[in-house]
Amino acid sequence: xxxxxxxxxxxxxxxxxxxxxxxxxxxxxxxxxxxxxxxxxxxxxxxxxxxxxxxxxxxxxxxxxxxxxxxxxxxxxxxxxxxxxxxxxxxxxxxxxxxxxxxxxxxxxxxxxxxxxxxxxxxxxxxxxxxxxxxxxxxxxxxxxxxxxxxxxxxxxxxxxxxxxxxxxxxxxxxxxxxxxxxxxxxxxxxxxxxxxxxxxxxxxxxxxxxxxxxxxxxxxxxxxxxxxxxxxxxxxxxxxxxxxxxxxxxxxxxxxxxxxxxxxxxxxxxxxxxxxxxxx
Numbered sequence: 001x002x003x004x005x006x007x008x009x010x011x012x013x014x015x016x017x018x019x020x021x022x023x024x025x026x027x028x029x030x031x032x033x034x035x036x037x038x039x040x041x042x043x044x045x046x047x048x049x050x051x052x053x054x055x056x057x058x059x060x061x062x063x064x065x066x067x068x069x070x071x072x073x074x075x076x077x078x079x080x081x082x083x084x085x086x087x088x089x090x091x092x093x094x095x096x097x098x099x100x101x102x103x104x105x106x107x108x109x110x111x112x113x114x115x116x117x118x119x120x121x122x123x124x125x126x127x128x129x130x131x132x133x134x135x136x137x138x139x140x141x142x143x144x145x146x147x148x149x150x151x152x153x154x155x156x157x158x159x160x161x162x163x164x165x166x167x168x169x170x171x172x173x174x175x176x177x178x179x180x181x182x183x184x185x186x187x188x189x190x191x192x193x194x195x196x197x198x199x200x201x202x203x204x205x206x207x208x209x210x211x212x213x214x215x216x217x218x219x220x221x222x223x224x225x226x227x228x229x230x231x232x233x234x235x236x237x238x239x240x241x242x243x244x245x246x247x248x249x250x251x252x253x254x255x256x257x258x259x260x261x262x263x264x265x266x267x268x269x270x271x272x273x274x275x276x277x278x279x280x281x
């Protein structure tokens with residue numbers, strides 16, 4: 001899809017702050033936002049290859065760095081769109097680090113940046129179809145959300161490794177539940193919307209790395225009922241940006257499953273649960 005002629009989406013001339021803009025879905029989103037006329041400021045491990053107004057190196061697992069980075073980025077306000085969309089798979093550094101980056105660090109970054117988001121602005125997050133079972137763990141997640149201090153949250157998961165599972169799925173479940181919870185206060189007090197998208201596997205280096213490290217052949221064995229293939233980063237980025245557009249003024253606390261129908265298919269029995277097999281060498 002081309003960004004030409006899409007000024008009505010509401011990004012032209014707007015200020016965007018994001019994490020995860022250096023690769024995958026985030027890189028695609030940054031590129032599209034630039035084409036739509038937004039001014040983009042990125043905080044990430046690596047500098048984006050796409051055009052951007054500023055770049056700040058940031059590791060979301062370093063909470064002091066998150067706070068200092070956000071203190072500087074808040075000076076860019078008022079911020080129109082906040083996209084804290086960096087994420088890592090569990091095999092990179094293990095389940096704990098995955099949880100710390102994907103949920104704890106992302107939550108801290110969002111909370112630190114919210115004072116600079118203008119009233120009526122928008123926050124967009126990336127969950128995953130891996131977070132589809134959040135209802136099964138709702139009571140547990142609501143208790144976890146009460147741990148607002150990031151160091152205490154990390155310590156909680158260190159002391160309760162059973163709560164981590166693979167690290168990835170619960171981190172995405174927590175983002176879904178957290179967004180639903182805070183959407184009410186943000187909406188009532190500041191008219192800020194917050195939503196998530198929940199993609200299926202995307203054709204990015206993230207997925208290549210997952211397949212290599214797990215030995216799972218996602219490419220050939222994972223069901224893709226709509227496209228018959230993984231979605232591209234650009235296809236998923238458009239979903240995020242369309243959901244976050246002011247055209248969706250009444251939508252907040254929502255999770256849009258951009259997963260080719262997988263979550264619904266598994267829930268209703270229209271699809272058999274995925275059965276992965278090791279990739280053959």
